[in-house]
Amino acid sequence: xxxxxxxxxxxxxxxxxxxxxxxxxxxTGKLLDLSGSNQGGYGGSGEKIFMLNSNVxxxxxxxxxxxxxxxxxxxxxxxxxxxxxxxxxxxxxLAQRLCDLKQGYTQYGGLRPFGVSLLYAGYxxxxxxxxxxSDPSGNYSGWxxxxxxxxxxxxxxxxxxxxxxxxxxxGAIDLVLRVMSKTMDSTTLGSEKLEFATLTLDPxxxxxxxxxxxxxxxxxxxxxxxxxxxxxxxxxxx
Amino acid sequence: xxxSFAMTGKGYVLLAADTTAVHSIIKVKTDVDKIKELxxxxxxxxxxxxxxxxxxxxxxxxxxxxYQIRHTYPLRPPSAASxxxxxxxxxxxxxxPYSVNLLLGGYDTxxxxxxxxxxxxxxxxxxxxxxxxxxxxYFALSLLDRYHDPEATVEEGLAVLRxxxxxxxxxxxxxxxxxxxxxVDKDGIREVEL
Numbered sequence: 001x002x003x004x005x006x007x008x009x010x011x012x013x014x015x016x017x018x019x020x021x022x023x024x025x026x027x028t029g030k031l032l033d034l035s036g037s038n039q040g041g042y043g044g045s046g047e048k049i050f051m052l053n054s055n056v057x058x059x060x061x062x063x064x065x066x067x068x069x070x071x072x073x074x075x076x077x078x079x080x081x082x083x084x085x086x087x088x089x090x091x092x093x094l095a096q097r098l099c100d101l102k103q104g105y106t107q108y109g110g111l112r113p114f115g116v117s118l119l120y121a122g123y124x125x126x127x128x129x130x131x132x133x134s135d136p137s138g139n140y141s142g143w144x145x146x147x148x149x150x151x152x153x154x155x156x157x158x159x160x161x162x163x164x165x166x167x168x169x170x171g172a173i174d175l176v177l178r179v180m181s182k183t184m185d186s187t188t189l190g191s192e193k194l195e196f197a198t199l200t201l202d203p204x205x206x207x208x209x210x211x212x213x214x215x216x217x218x219x220x221x222x223x224x225x226x227x228x229x230x231x232x233x234x235x236x237x238x
Numbered sequence: 239x240x241x242s243f244a245m246t247g248k249g250y251v252l253l254a255a256d257t258t259a260v261h262s263i264i265k266v267k268t269d270v271d272k273i274k275e276l277x278x279x280x281x282x283x284x285x286x287x288x289x290x291x292x293x294x295x296x297x298x299x300x301x302x303x304x305y306q307i308r309h310t311y312p313l314r315p316p317s318a319a320s321x322x323x324x325x326x327x328x329x330x331x332x333x334x335p336y337s338v339n340l341l342l343g344g345y346d347t348x349x350x351x352x353x354x355x356x357x358x359x360x361x362x363x364x365x366x367x368x369x370x371x372x373x374x375x376y377f378a379l380s381l382l383d384r385y386h387d388p389e390a391t392v393e394e395g396l397a398v399l400r401x402x403x404x405x406x407x408x409x410x411x412x413x414x415x416x417x418x419x420x421x422v423d424k425d426g427i428r429e430v431e432l
Contacts, residue, residue: 085313086320093309125348126311 001136003062003115009149009183010048010059012119013163014131015172018200019121021059022176023048024149024184028192049195053078055088055208056122057197061149062136063115070116074098088208091122095132095140103138113137117148121199123208129199145175151183158182169200177225189222191215239412240285241374242272243402244341244354246367246388247395250423251343251352252430254399255283256374256414273420276302277312280344281422282322285371286359287337294329294336298322315344315353319363327361335359339371345422352423370402373410378402392421400432 008024025047049059052074060067077097081089098118105113113136120132133148134140145163147155158179167175181189196213213221242255255272258265273283274295280302284295301321306312313321319342329336340357356362356369368386370378385398399419407413419430 084321084324085317087314087317090309090311096309125314 001115004117004136004149005152007061007063007149008048009147009151009155009180010061010117010119011147011155011159011176011179011183012059012121012131012133012143013145013159013167013172013176014121014129014143015167015169017129018169018172018198019057019123019129019131020169020172020176021049021057021119021121021197021199022180023059023061023195024180025193025195027064047195049197049212051210051212052094052120053082053089053122054210055124055199056091056094056120057199057210057212058121059119059148059195059197061117061119066114067116067118070098070101070114070118073101088124090124090126091120091130091132092127092142094122095120095134099134099138099140101138102134102136106137119146119148121197123199123201147179147183155179155183169198173198173221174225177222191218191222194218194222196221239373239410239414240272241370241372241406241410241414241417242283242285242341243370243374243378243382243399244283244343244368245382245386245395245398246343246352246354247390247392248388249345249350249352250392250395250421251281251345251354252392252395252399252419252421253281253283253341253343254403254417254419255285257416257418258414259288261288268416271418273418274299275420275427276318277306277344278426279312279347279422280315280318280342281420281427282343283341283371284338286339290336291338294325294338298325314346314348315342315355316346316365318342318344319353319355319357319365323357323361323363326357326359330359330361341369341371343422345424347424350424374402374406374413377405377409381405396430396432403432 008026010023012021050071052058078089102114105111117135123129131143132140133146145159196218199210202209244253253273257270259267259270276282276299284291337359342355344353356364356366367388368382381402421430
């Protein structure tokens with residue numbers, strides 16, 4: 001739990017037609033090779049945000065090695081479900097699987113628990129868009145908007161004030177970026193320090209679309225939102 | 239011989255199965271229910287090797303119910319069909335495979351569509367508008383080819399079903415006397431009197 005409160009923050013917000021996830025990267029620097037995430041396949045892996053299945057994206061906060069192990073387990077669990085039931089794993093079921101694993105490590109074996117908190121953002125036909133948070137004890141809960149990692153307390157109270165039940169996707173993106181800018185260490189937001197992802201529904205096929213933004217796309221998004229006046233208009237139009 | 243039929247209609251799936259239990263030349267029981275209710279919106283008619291049928295059907299019923307209890311919502315018909323099919327496929331290459339044929343009818347309450355699946359003991363799974371198992375299928379499928387309407391009302395569907403049953407009674411040497419008919423729609427499962 002201590003390691004998590006010092007780790008880079010991850011923030012998630014649920015909206016009517018999608019979910020937004022943003023994370024602050026702690027491992028950066030000029031020598032870091034980012035070419036993998038620039039041209040990578042699905043953009044499926046970053047440092048903080050990972051695609052677990054075509055309908056679930058997760059943000060991690062805590063010990064990176066533990067997080068990678070959990071993400072791998074989650075991906076296998078999702079495929080096992082697909083193998084047996086021929087359907088995308090429901091988000092809560094995936095959260096439960098991971099939490100059952102994490103809880104096992106607190107009760108059996110004499111091994112140490114996973115020092116990771118995760119935010120799961122996903123879609124399933126039963127409950128539409130959902131956001132879950134799980135911690136090393138194996139406890140999980142559903143949220144409309146939440147934050148883990150450094151400064152999560154301030155971020156959480158900011159979210160509590162600003163969040164509205166009928167928030168739109170654009171409104172959610174705007175809210176996430178504003179809260180991130182207030183809680184992040186650095187003075188300005190930029191693609192070197194920020195990881196960003198959205199989960200929406202494709203309007204024609206009605207299938208969930210997970211999109212982990214590439215660094216260039218993050219910069220473009222920040223440019224767009226950073227224009228100021230425009231964001232208020234999008235919120236009022238809806 | 240064991241006979242079962244099923245067909246989809248506008249917002250419902252109709253399943254019918256005979257009610258005789260046979261041992262060599264004797265009808266041991268004439269009011270057997272061969273259509274299991276797996277969940278509030280899922281019906282399964284089974285036929286095949288006596289003993290295997292009930293064993294497998296109950297195994298499926300209990301596991302579907304377990305999923306529902308664990309995860310608060312029931313498995314949708316397509317996913318339930320996949321799970322059942324996989325169980326049959328795994329059993330096929332085991333020491334003693336289940337010799338059971340199934341008709342799975344369900345109503346998906348998230349997409350508001352009826353679904354019907356034909357499954358056999360090899361693990362074959364197809365989604366179909368109408369289906370049948372047993373010797374009765376030779377008669378029923380031709381009739382259903384001609385008269386089935388996927389947008390039919392319940393009454394129209396029952397009329398087509400009656401035709402199938404009459405044809406089987408007329409032409410099959412060992413035709414079953416009585417049938418149990420069940421329907422599943424948005425309101426759940428209910429038995430229908432023919």
